[in-house]
Amino acid sequence: MTAWLSIDALSKSFGQSIAVRDVSLEIGRGEFVTFLGPSGSGKSTLLYMIAGLETPSTGDIRLAGDSLLPVAPNLRNIGMVFQRYTLIPHLTVAENIAFPMKMRKWDRQRQKRRLEEMLALVRLEEFADRRPNALSGGQQQRVALARALAYEPEMLLMDEPLAALDQSLKLDLQREIRRIHDSTGATILYVTHDQEEAMRLSDRIAVFHNGTVEQFATPGEIYQKPGSAFVAGFVGHSNLLPAEMFDEAHPAVALAGGDSTGTPGLQPGKGAALFRPEDFTVLRSDTGTAALTAAQTGTITGTITDIVFLGPVVEILVRLASGARILVRQAPDLTADLRPGDQVSLRILRQPWILP
Amino acid sequence: MQTGPDKTRSVQLPGPAPRGWRAALRARLEGATATLAIPALLLVLFFFLLPVALLLARSILEPEAGLGNYAELLQSGAYRTVLLNTFTIASVVTVVTVLIGFPVAWLIAVSNRFWGMALLGLIFISMWTSLLTRSFAWLILLQSNGVINRMLKGLGLISEPLSLVNNMTGVVIGMTYILLPFVIFPLLSTMRAIEPGLLRAAALCGANRWQCFLHVFLPACVPGIAAGALMVFVMSLGYFITPVMLGGSSTMMLAELIVHLVQSLLRWGLGAAAAFILFAITLAAYALQLRLFDPLRSAKGGR
Numbered sequence: 001m002t003a004w005l006s007i008d009a010l011s012k013s014f015g016q017s018i019a020v021r022d023v024s025l026e027i028g029r030g031e032f033v034t035f036l037g038p039s040g041s042g043k044s045t046l047l048y049m050i051a052g053l054e055t056p057s058t059g060d061i062r063l064a065g066d067s068l069l070p071v072a073p074n075l076r077n078i079g080m081v082f083q084r085y086t087l088i089p090h091l092t093v094a095e096n097i098a099f100p101m102k103m104r105k106w107d108r109q110r111q112k113r114r115l116e117e118m119l120a121l122v123r124l125e126e127f128a129d130r131r132p133n134a135l136s137g138g139q140q141q142r143v144a145l146a147r148a149l150a151y152e153p154e155m156l157l158m159d160e161p162l163a164a165l166d167q168s169l170k171l172d173l174q175r176e177i178r179r180i181h182d183s184t185g186a187t188i189l190y191v192t193h194d195q196e197e198a199m200r201l202s203d204r205i206a207v208f209h210n211g212t213v214e215q216f217a218t219p220g221e222i223y224q225k226p227g228s229a230f231v232a233g234f235v236g237h238s239n240l241l242p243a244e245m246f247d248e249a250h251p252a253v254a255l256a257g258g259d260s261t262g263t264p265g266l267q268p269g270k271g272a273a274l275f276r277p278e279d280f281t282v283l284r285s286d287t288g289t290a291a292l293t294a295a296q297t298g299t300i301t302g303t304i305t306d307i308v309f310l311g312p313v314v315e316i317l318v319r320l321a322s323g324a325r326i327l328v329r330q331a332p333d334l335t336a337d338l339r340p341g342d343q344v345s346l347r348i349l350r351q352p353w354i355l356p
Numbered sequence: 357m358q359t360g361p362d363k364t365r366s367v368q369l370p371g372p373a374p375r376g377w378r379a380a381l382r383a384r385l386e387g388a389t390a391t392l393a394i395p396a397l398l399l400v401l402f403f404f405l406l407p408v409a410l411l412l413a414r415s416i417l418e419p420e421a422g423l424g425n426y427a428e429l430l431q432s433g434a435y436r437t438v439l440l441n442t443f444t445i446a447s448v449v450t451v452v453t454v455l456i457g458f459p460v461a462w463l464i465a466v467s468n469r470f471w472g473m474a475l476l477g478l479i480f481i482s483m484w485t486s487l488l489t490r491s492f493a494w495l496i497l498l499q500s501n502g503v504i505n506r507m508l509k510g511l512g513l514i515s516e517p518l519s520l521v522n523n524m525t526g527v528v529i530g531m532t533y534i535l536l537p538f539v540i541f542p543l544l545s546t547m548r549a550i551e552p553g554l555l556r557a558a559a560l561c562g563a564n565r566w567q568c569f570l571h572v573f574l575p576a577c578v579p580g581i582a583a584g585a586l587m588v589f590v591m592s593l594g595y596f597i598t599p600v601m602l603g604g605s606s607t608m609m610l611a612e613l614i615v616h617l618v619q620s621l622l623r624w625g626l627g628a629a630a631a632f633i634l635f636a637i638t639l640a641a642y643a644l645q646l647r648l649f650d651p652l653r654s655a656k657g658g659r
Contacts, residue, residue, distance in 0.1 A: 053556055073559045086557035090575045099571070100561035147561065 004029035004187065005050075005155065010059030012045050019045040021211040022059070027189070032181050034190045034198040037208030038234070043191045046208075047157050050189065052076050063154070074103075079148030079186075080157040084164050086144060087132035093143050094119070094128040100151040118146040121180060138169040142176070149184060158190045162197065174200050195235045199223070207231045223276075225353050232274050232355060239275040239326045240355070273352035277329040282316060285343040300346045302326065304338060318344060408635065411628045418625030425629035435613070439633070442610040445524060445599070446592035449531045453588045454581055456532065457539035461580075464540070465547040479537050487534065491601040494530045495521060498602070526602035527609075534598060535591055539584030546580025582649045590638050610634050 003026035012020040020042040027033050035043035048054040050061055052073030061068045068076060079100075087096050097118050101111045119125045122142040132140055141161050148156055158177075162170045178201055181188055192198055198205050199219045206216040207230070215227035226232035229240060285301065302318040305325070313329040316338065320326065328346060338344070415425050429435045464475045482490065497503050498521035505517040520526055550573065558572045596611040603609070608616075610630055617627035 051560060053560075072564075073556075074562050074564050076560075077562075078560060080557065080560040082553050082557060086551070086553050088554065088558065088572055088575075090578075099558070099563075103562040103564075103567055103571075144557075151562065 003027065004064060006060075006062040007046070007050070008060045008062065010046065010049065010061065011057050012042075012049060012054060013057050018211055020049070020056075023211075023213050025206060025213065025216060027187065030185050030187055032178075032188045032190065032201060032203045034192060034202040034205045035208055036192060036195060036198040036205050036235070038193055041208035042211035043206075043208040044159055047159055047189060047191050050155075051078055051080050051157050077151075077153050078155050078157060079151070079153035081141065081144045081148050081159070081161045083160045084137070084140070087140055087147070089132055092129050092131060093124060093135070096132065096143055097146045097150050100147060104151055106151075114150055118150050121149070121183075122146040122176070137165050138173060141165065141173060145177070145180065149180070149186065154187065156186045156188045158188065160192055161190075163192070163194075170197070177201060199235075205235075207234060209234075226274065226355065229272065229355055232353075237277050237327055239277065239279075240272045241275070241320075241324055241326075241352075242272055272355045274355055275326065275348070275352050276350075277315070277327045279348060279350045279352070280326075280328045280330075280346040281349060282318075282328055282330055282335065282338065283345045283347055284338070285345055299348065300326070302344060302346065304340050304342045304344055306340055307335070307338060318346060411635075412632055414625055415628035415632050416625075418628070425625045426633075428626060429629055429633065435630075438608050438610055438613045441524075441607055442593060442634075443637075445527055445531070445607070445609060446589050446595075448524075448528050449535060449592045450585050450589040452528065452532045453536050453539045454585050457536055457543055457584060458577070458581070460536070461540045461543035461547055464544055479540060482533075483537050487597055488601075490534060491530055491598045494526070494533065495601060498526055498529065521602055522604040524603070524607050526604075527599045527607050530598040530602040531592060531595060535588045538587045538591065539581075542583040542587070543577060543580040546577055546583075550576045579649050582645055586641060586645045589641055593634055593638060 005025075005027040007023055007025040007027075010020060010023045011018065023042070023046060025033075035046060037043045045054060049056050050068070052068070052071065056069065088099065091099065094115055098111050098115050101114060106114075119128055122145055124139060124142055124146070127135060127139065127143075132143065135143065144161070161177075162173055165173065174197060177188075177190075180186075181201075190198075190201060202219055204216060204218055205222050207214045207222060209228075209230045215222060215231045217225075217227075222231060222235050226235065226238075229238075232238040232240065280300075283299075300320060302320040304316055305319050306315075306317040308315040308317075309332065312332075314332050314335045316328045316330060316335065318326045318328060326346065416423060418425075429439075460475070464472050467475065499505070500517040500519065500521075502520075504520065505514070508514045509517065520529070554576070555568050555572060558568045563571060594611050595609060596615070599607060599609045600612055603612075610633070614627045614630045614634075617623045617630065
């Protein structure tokens with residue numbers, strides 16, 4: 001992937017507090033990149049700097065080799081969708097979508113053609129003459145999306161556009177955004193604190209923490225091979241157990257506190273072993289000894305402390321002998337006979353990811 | 357019936373039983389909204405509708421029944437001039453207060469907390485000062501050997517003193533100054549309610565500063581401008597002290613005329629007719645504003 005948008009050692013401080021510190025990212029043309037992180041992690045500030053609404057303290061932003069910093073926001077050719085309240089209230093839906101084209105003095109025929117395309121794209125043809133406050137939140141965000149895309153910007157920035165919407169609408173619009181990305185080929189930078197949304201939408205995710213990027217990788221890598229304990233904890237549930245690996249001659253991992261296990265194929269080293277909740281099968285300790293023997297390597301034993309039924313899965317909380325707690329997710333039919341207090345063995349299905 | 361009515365009702369109540377006296381009170385209040393409005397309606401009836409009705413009655417009954425008073429007011433050249441003066445001064449004052457008030461409100465809206473409060477404080481202090489004092493102050497400032505004329509003369513900009521007072525200029529200056537807050541306050545609240553995100557979004561749509569102002573900010577301010585302008589216009593129509601003090605014999609306004617008719621000429625019927633004309637113009641201005649900028653309709657999202 002050749003870099004199209006380069007963010008180079010960018011920092012932003014507001015007085016004493018540093019919002020973004022020394023962030024460098026290379027983003028390819030047409031990529032869908034999500035900035036994921038808790039609030040206050042600097043993700044929105046970075047987006048605003050790319051939009052030109054904030055000025056970086058140090059560093060540079062380059063688009064196709066040229067610095068964006070001297071360019072005023074209205075000349076950057078960037079579309080942006082905000083969380084809410086940015087449609088011009090006294091203009092109709094059609095006028096709002098046409099607004100950027102009018103500002104750019106496109107000729108009327110071209111405006112009209114593009115407006116029709118955009119209304120079709122966001123499926124709001126019959127709402128063209130309504131005012132924004134006569135639309136639902138989801139419809140308003142679709143108008144904002146159409147307005148941001150209308151003038152064929154090189155880049156589309158989205159600042160938590162779905163955060164104010166309810167869950168089912170959110171899923172609809174996520175699908176819509178993904179479809180629009182596929183059909184327009186626009187480069188999209190998307191800010192969210194919702195990890196599921198980030199997973200669903202992105203080609204790559206940049207995980208933000210305290211103003212820095214902890215990891216910039218594909219959703220799969222972020223989930224399976226998180227670069228830090230923060231990433232592991234922020235994206236999905238993580239069971240982290242302090243671990244020490246033997247060398248390659250002894251391919252096993254010794255978990256601290258006597259919860260030892262053997263898993264084949266581990267690199268030597270020291271660190272924390274990450275298990276996702278779906279990395280285990282729960283077996284009752286009194287199941288046939290044959291099963292236990294077969295699972296000799298790669299099992300951890302413990303006591304069930306809690307069972308929560310969630311519909312598609314059941315969450316089982318297991319306390320290990322060391323006192324560590326492990327959250328396991330299982331299909332409901334596999335857990336019908338389990339009760340809190342039961343002694344269980346957790347068979348490890350995948351080798352754990354060892355955090356650096 | 358053996359059981360008391362209360363007991364029967366408590367047995368037959370559908371749904372959850374009311375919890376204590378609060379629920380009982382609420383239930384009783386919900387059925388009684390019209391009844392609750394009675395004190396307010398009585399207030400309006402006695403202190404507003406009744407006097408207006410008396411005024412109207414007087415204007416058509418004194419000195420004799422008929423529309424003679426109105427005919428005299430509208431046909432006499434002198435009275436027509438007064439009406440025209442009133443209208444002209446009110447319109448000019450409205451336009452000037454909006455032109456000055458808009459940038460002032462904007463300045464307050466974009467200032468930081470300290471300067472915003474300081475500017476508002478200045479406006480409030482001047483508002484709390486007696487109307488009479490302020491009109492006198494302008495009289496002194498504007499007279500032919502007053503501060504303004506002497507300064508302009510000293511700078512060599514004029515050779516003869518400008519006549520700034522005892523004419524329409526003086527009235528407009530004084531009334532503009534006094535009525536300015538009434539356009540600044542509604543405008544300020546309108547401007548503060550505008551989402552800053554709206555202007556950022558407009559900028560990212562490619563609008564430069566001027567386009568942002570013209571296409572987004574100014575239209576969003578229109579309800580505030582309309583509210584402030586109506587307030588100033590209506591207040592100007594009935595203004596008395598300032599026109600009397602800063603105006604001349606040729607700039608008599610309707611309120612002054614009414615006082616003159618009632619106090620000096622004791623023509624109550626004619627005075628009442630003049631007052632009623634003022635009232636009608638005010639209502640018409642209000643109706644026009646409602647038609648153009650109905651706050652309820654725009655809140656519902658219709659066109």
